[in-house]
Amino acid sequence: MSSGLVVALSGGVGGAKLALGLSRVLSADELLVVANTGDDFEHLGLSICPDIDTLTYVLAGLDNPVTGWGRRDETWSFMETITALGGEDWFRLGDRDLALHVERTKRLAAGHSLSQITGDVCRRLGVGPRVLPMSDDPVRTRVRSDDGWIDFQDYFVRQQCRPVVRQLAFTGVADARPQPEVMAALGGGRVRAVVICPSNPFISIEPILSVPGLRAAIENCGAPVVAVSPIVGGRAVKGPTAKMMQELGLAVSSATVAARYGDLLDGYVVDAAGSGDIKTKVHVAPTLMTTLEDREALARTVLTFAHSLT
Amino acid sequence: MSSGLVVALSGGVGGAKLALGLSRVLSADELLVVANTGDDFEHLGLSICPDIDTLTYVLAGLDNPVTGWGRRDETWSFMETITALGGEDWFRLGDRDLALHVERTKRLAAGHSLSQITGDVCRRLGVGPRVLPMSDDPVRTRVRSDDGWIDFQDYFVRQQCRPVVRQLAFTGVADARPQPEVMAALGGGRVRAVVICPSNPFISIEPILSVPGLRAAIENCGAPVVAVSPIVGGRAVKGPTAKMMQELGLAVSSATVAARYGDLLDGYVVDAAGSGDIKTKVHVAPTLMTTLEDREALARTVLTFAHSLT
Numbered sequence: 001m002s003s004g005l006v007v008a009l010s011g012g013v014g015g016a017k018l019a020l021g022l023s024r025v026l027s028a029d030e031l032l033v034v035a036n037t038g039d040d041f042e043h044l045g046l047s048i049c050p051d052i053d054t055l056t057y058v059l060a061g062l063d064n065p066v067t068g069w070g071r072r073d074e075t076w077s078f079m080e081t082i083t084a085l086g087g088e089d090w091f092r093l094g095d096r097d098l099a100l101h102v103e104r105t106k107r108l109a110a111g112h113s114l115s116q117i118t119g120d121v122c123r124r125l126g127v128g129p130r131v132l133p134m135s136d137d138p139v140r141t142r143v144r145s146d147d148g149w150i151d152f153q154d155y156f157v158r159q160q161c162r163p164v165v166r167q168l169a170f171t172g173v174a175d176a177r178p179q180p181e182v183m184a185a186l187g188g189g190r191v192r193a194v195v196i197c198p199s200n201p202f203i204s205i206e207p208i209l210s211v212p213g214l215r216a217a218i219e220n221c222g223a224p225v226v227a228v229s230p231i232v233g234g235r236a237v238k239g240p241t242a243k244m245m246q247e248l249g250l251a252v253s254s255a256t257v258a259a260r261y262g263d264l265l266d267g268y269v270v271d272a273a274g275s276g277d278i279k280t281k282v283h284v285a286p287t288l289m290t291t292l293e294d295r296e297a298l299a300r301t302v303l304t305f306a307h308s309l310t
Numbered sequence: 311m312s313s314g315l316v317v318a319l320s321g322g323v324g325g326a327k328l329a330l331g332l333s334r335v336l337s338a339d340e341l342l343v344v345a346n347t348g349d350d351f352e353h354l355g356l357s358i359c360p361d362i363d364t365l366t367y368v369l370a371g372l373d374n375p376v377t378g379w380g381r382r383d384e385t386w387s388f389m390e391t392i393t394a395l396g397g398e399d400w401f402r403l404g405d406r407d408l409a410l411h412v413e414r415t416k417r418l419a420a421g422h423s424l425s426q427i428t429g430d431v432c433r434r435l436g437v438g439p440r441v442l443p444m445s446d447d448p449v450r451t452r453v454r455s456d457d458g459w460i461d462f463q464d465y466f467v468r469q470q471c472r473p474v475v476r477q478l479a480f481t482g483v484a485d486a487r488p489q490p491e492v493m494a495a496l497g498g499g500r501v502r503a504v505v506i507c508p509s510n511p512f513i514s515i516e517p518i519l520s521v522p523g524l525r526a527a528i529e530n531c532g533a534p535v536v537a538v539s540p541i542v543g544g545r546a547v548k549g550p551t552a553k554m555m556q557e558l559g560l561a562v563s564s565a566t567v568a569a570r571y572g573d574l575l576d577g578y579v580v581d582a583a584g585s586g587d588i589k590t591k592v593h594v595a596p597t598l599m600t601t602l603e604d605r606e607a608l609a610r611t612v613l614t615f616a617h618s619l620t
Contacts, residue, residue: 078388
């Protein structure tokens with residue numbers, strides 16, 4: 001494979017699996033992960049960045065393999081006490097996880113950027129590749145259901161994706177500046193592939209692509225853009241992707257995801273059972289990542305495929 | 311003993327011992343504890359009220375009998391992670407304790423008063439007597455040492471009382487309004503005794519007495535004011551009281567404490583070994599509170615003594 005930088009766009013759990021695979025087949029300075037921040041929210045007075053944190057924990061080997069979110073070897077004394085005090089306990093915050101939110105909130109209040117804080121945390125926790133937010137400016141995904149607009153985490157966690165999704169909005173995105181290091185990397189002529197991880201296209205990848213200038217920078221970076229479909233065997237591996245597609249009147253298929261990315265894609269990796277009518281070059285490969293080996297194998301597949309498109 | 315309300319002025323550990331004793335020999339509605347808030351501070355972006363919290367935990371039976379501060383059955387995952395992240399770890403916050411600070415900070419930001427929050431927390435944790443801050447307005451004790459002025463918790467915890475104390479100041483106290491329920495109780499003609507708990511006179515009791523109107527309300531409440539000396543056998547039982555007296559050029563004695571309270575006192579309870587030259591009625595009794603029985607016995611002694619002064 002050629003040298004150069006791989007830029008991966010990722011949401012949380014599903015995307016982080018491939019990001020981990022990429023981190024294991026590339027050297028640390030060959031990978032830059034751009035994280036969705038549309039899921040970020042303020043809760044109990046704390047700034048919480050679920051996708052950045054999942055990526056950080058996964059890449060640091062600290063993730064909880066059972067829940068898919070939060071940390072392994074976690075304790076729950078804080079949450080038990082919040083419940084005892086009558087506080088809001090619908091968003092589960094482990095004691096170790098909490099330290100990151102408290103430290104980040106404190107540093108944001110002191111004027112540090114989310115990028116700086118994320119970089120420092122990654123260094124402290126031993127994460128090799130750079131993980132950067134799509135923007136240091138706040139973007140907040142909102143969901144319109146039949147009862148009106150609600151915050152994303154209200155929809156996603158508190159109401160467990162039960163409301164029917166009629167519309168999505170990324171509040172603040174029009175004024176959000178793309179993260180400068182991400183833009184510099186994309187414009188530096190050293191990118192060998194842009195990988196769109198198998199995250200939810202509507203709520204994990206579209207916020208990233210909606211930051212003014214970011215989609216154009218990806219299109220103009222000179223490297224092939226390859227997405228991995230989050231649909232495996234006609235179903236979403238995890239999360240509300242399939243339910244959301246149905247509610248938005250779209251077919252639950254990899255083709256729907258590809259259509260969403262449109263001309264941006266140079267190549268598309270789909271599992272054996274779900275190619276459909278896709279207007280880009282398709283590579284069929286196993287995309288279900290159960291083991292660490294699956295993650296590494298898919299990462300190699302994506303990079304080899306991307307290389308074949310140059 | 312007569313009925314009526316007992317108003318106790320208290321700092322943290324030492325004062326909370328007598329407050330617990332009082333809570334066990336009085337019914338819940340007969341006791342009102344007024345807590346020092348001069349030790350309060352903002353740390354890691356959180357509002358922390360050490361004396362209110364110690365009183366709350368002690369009265370709820372949740373206090374840590376080994377450390378004297380914080381909660382029993384505590385876990386430390388948050389603190390371990392703060393250290394791993396390179397955050398400030400000189401002030402030890404347990405995972406359960408932390409929930410109170412996060413919830414309070416959130417509610418203060420939402421416009422709730424410290425009194426409301428303290429009342430709700432006490433109800434949730436099963437504390438019978440009312441615990442109220444001396445004021446809902448911020449008062450912050452500052453310490454002048456040979457290197458200039460520092461915040462109280464910097465002196466007390468981070469520097470473990472090592473700096474020589476030259477002067478104390480209670481920033482904000484001139485503009486602080488006394489807590490309205492405390493003032494109403496003192497003015498309601500139902501007080502049978504005001505008890506100044508065996509707390510540090512300089513940093514626990516003087517901030518309370520410095521809130522404009524509070525000392526006068528105590529003097530005019532019609533009930534005897536009885537203090538318990540924090541000096542036992544010529545030494546402070548705990549904390550920097552004795553060291554502070556020496557540094558301020560005062561004799562380490564119960565008489566020094568009594569002189570500090572001056573005309574406010576109608577009676578003074580001291581241990582057998584340390585009466586000295588005290589210009590108020592003195593009652594000699596064991597004041598070292600080791601067991602729960604010691605706490606109850608001293609509470610009874612103080613109330614009986616106060617009754618004898620009416």
